[in-house]
Amino acid sequence: MASASDPHASAFSAAELEFLAEDETIEIVPNLKMDALNFISGDFGPFRPQIPAQAPLWLAVALKKRGKCTIRAPEWMSVVNLTQVLEAERDSDKFQPLPFHYVEISRLLIDHARDDIPDIYMVRSLVEDIKDVRFHKIGKGLESISAGGTFALKLKNLSAMEANIVRPFVTRALETFYKLGSSDMIQETDHAPNRQQTADRGPRRQLKDR
Amino acid sequence: MANYYDIDDILAEEELVPTVFQHGANGVGLFDSSDDADKVEAGSRAELPFWLVRELYLRQLVSIRVPPCFDRESKTREEIAADAAHVDLRSRSPYFYELGCKIALLIRDRTIGPFLLVAFQTRYRDVLVKAHALTLTMTPKYLTLLTNEETKLYEAGQSSIAAFKKWRMGGPRFQVAPVLGRKRKLT
Numbered sequence: 001m002a003s004a005s006d007p008h009a010s011a012f013s014a015a016e017l018e019f020l021a022e023d024e025t026i027e028i029v030p031n032l033k034m035d036a037l038n039f040i041s042g043d044f045g046p047f048r049p050q051i052p053a054q055a056p057l058w059l060a061v062a063l064k065k066r067g068k069c070t071i072r073a074p075e076w077m078s079v080v081n082l083t084q085v086l087e088a089e090r091d092s093d094k095f096q097p098l099p100f101h102y103v104e105i106s107r108l109l110i111d112h113a114r115d116d117i118p119d120i121y122m123v124r125s126l127v128e129d130i131k132d133v134r135f136h137k138i139g140k141g142l143e144s145i146s147a148g149g150t151f152a153l154k155l156k157n158l159s160a161m162e163a164n165i166v167r168p169f170v171t172r173a174l175e176t177f178y179k180l181g182s183s184d185m186i187q188e189t190d191h192a193p194n195r196q197q198t199a200d201r202g203p204r205r206q207l208k209d210r
Numbered sequence: 211m212a213n214y215y216d217i218d219d220i221l222a223e224e225e226l227v228p229t230v231f232q233h234g235a236n237g238v239g240l241f242d243s244s245d246d247a248d249k250v251e252a253g254s255r256a257e258l259p260f261w262l263v264r265e266l267y268l269r270q271l272v273s274i275r276v277p278p279c280f281d282r283e284s285k286t287r288e289e290i291a292a293d294a295a296h297v298d299l300r301s302r303s304p305y306f307y308e309l310g311c312k313i314a315l316l317i318r319d320r321t322i323g324p325f326l327l328v329a330f331q332t333r334y335r336d337v338l339v340k341a342h343a344l345t346l347t348m349t350p351k352y353l354t355l356l357t358n359e360e361t362k363l364y365e366a367g368q369s370s371i372a373a374f375k376k377w378r379m380g381g382p383r384f385q386v387a388p389v390l391g392r393k394r395k396l397t
Contacts (some may be wrong), residue, residue: 107378139342143335165374169341169367173334176359180307180327207213 012164021104021160022058027072029053057101057105059113071113075101077106079119082126089133095157103131103161134159138166142173151177216359222305223264226257227313229272260309264316279303279312280322287325294332299357306357333360342366 012020023041029052036045037059044055052072055063063069075081076099085096099105106127114120138155145153151174155163236249250256255275258266266272279286279302289297299306307326314322333356340352341364354360 014374018377090350111380141336145334161374165370166367168370169338169363170361172366173338176307176330176363177327177334179311180323180330 001210011167012162014164017160017164018104018108021101021108022055022056022061024099024101025054026057026060026074027052027107028055028060028063028069029072030069032063032068039114057108061108064113064116071109071116073104073109073113073117073123076102077109077117077127079122079126082123082130086126086130086133089130089137093137095137095155097132097157098130098159100160102127102159134162138162141146142166142170145173145177151181218305219308222308222312223261224259225303225305227260227277227309228255228257228275229263229266230255230275231272233271240369252287260312261367264312267316274313274317276313276317276319276322277303277309280313280319280325281305282321290325290329290332294329295336296355297329297333298355299333299360300354301331304358307359308391334363338367340364342371 019020026042029050030047031049032047033049034047036043039056041056044059045053047053047055047069060069060071064071076085085098088096106123109117110120110127111126117123138158141153141155145151152172153174231250231252231254234250234252238250258310263272263274267274275283277300278284281287286297286302301310307330310322310326313319314326337356337360353364356364
């Protein structure tokens with residue numbers, strides 16, 4: 001989407017990331033009988049009514065839309081867990097471990113399976129808060145690039161969406177830092193003096209300059 | 211000749227650099243249009259584009275006077291040292307960093323490199339904060355201060371944030387391929 005129209009935008013558009021996130025598996029409780037499905041990514045099923053089964057998220061959403069299953073919200077999406085994560089996120093400088101696609105998964109589930117998630121409003125606002133706190137941290141982390149001597153950045157546990165949003169900015173910035181901070185530009189001091197003199201040619205200029 | 215196909219690299223080399231001719235030259239009066247003699251006296255000053263200066267300089271035909279924005283005792287240096295974030299570098303040169311790099315490497319001025327780095331370090335922070343915080347209506351005023359490089363950086367940050375926000379607000383879930391919109395031709 002965005003990447004097609006604007007080559008300088010992220011490597012992936014948000015919609016493409018959502019597509020990738022749909023390959024994550026999730027637990028569903030089907031209410032239909034269906035034989036096992038053989039996909040390239042693996043075999044899922046067989047599905048029996050009221051027996052929980054694993055399925056890729058896209059399949060779960062598709063079944064859910066047709067009213068053929070209920071989705072079990074993953075454990076990390078419980079209010080208890082999210083509250084803990086949010087607190088830990090606020091307290092420490094590190095990023096808390098969350099699923100790589102947590103932004104996309106939570107949005108998909110909140111959009112399509114609102115009745116299957118307990119305390120959906122709470123969950124939604126918690127996820128939003130966590131996301132905001134993490135973004136703020138990323139911004140602070142990016143500011144610190146310029147402070148150190150080496151231009152590098154360590155962002156452990158960064159999620160797909162977060163990495164994707166900062167990618168165009170960070171790569172450009174690091175490129176420029178690298179260019180300006182390369183040894184050619186900075187440590188020109190020791191091995192250059194001979195050439196410096198020939199290049200300067202001070203006395204000759206005075207003669208000609210009259 | 212680092213990036214032959216990079217348009218910005220080419221445009222950066224179009225920037226004018228003040229030079230002093232070391233030798234007189236006939237037939238190049240267009241450099242120094244003060245008279246009709248169609249020649250340049252030794253010692254006369256002219257502003258030439260960088261790509262030409264480099265060739266002439268390597269042949270020792272001209273000497274380079276460091277452009278005022280990179281000069282050691284220039285006002286720009288003082289301003290950068292005071293508050294780099296609000297210096298209008300674009301009016302100095304839209305390709306401030308690129309030109310600075312090229313000139314520093316050519317004349318082997320060891321003070322330009324650290325100066326550029328310090329300038330970018332402080333300005334980078336401001337670009338970062340503004341790219342992530344400013345609304346689109348406020349941008350034009352700020353953008354006039356930035357060099358080309360910084361503008362691109364700013365836009366990269368801004369556009370990815372905007373794209374994410376659009377996705378989260380739930381824009382159009384499906385895009386209709388242009389082929390599908392057309393009416394079927396009557397055969």
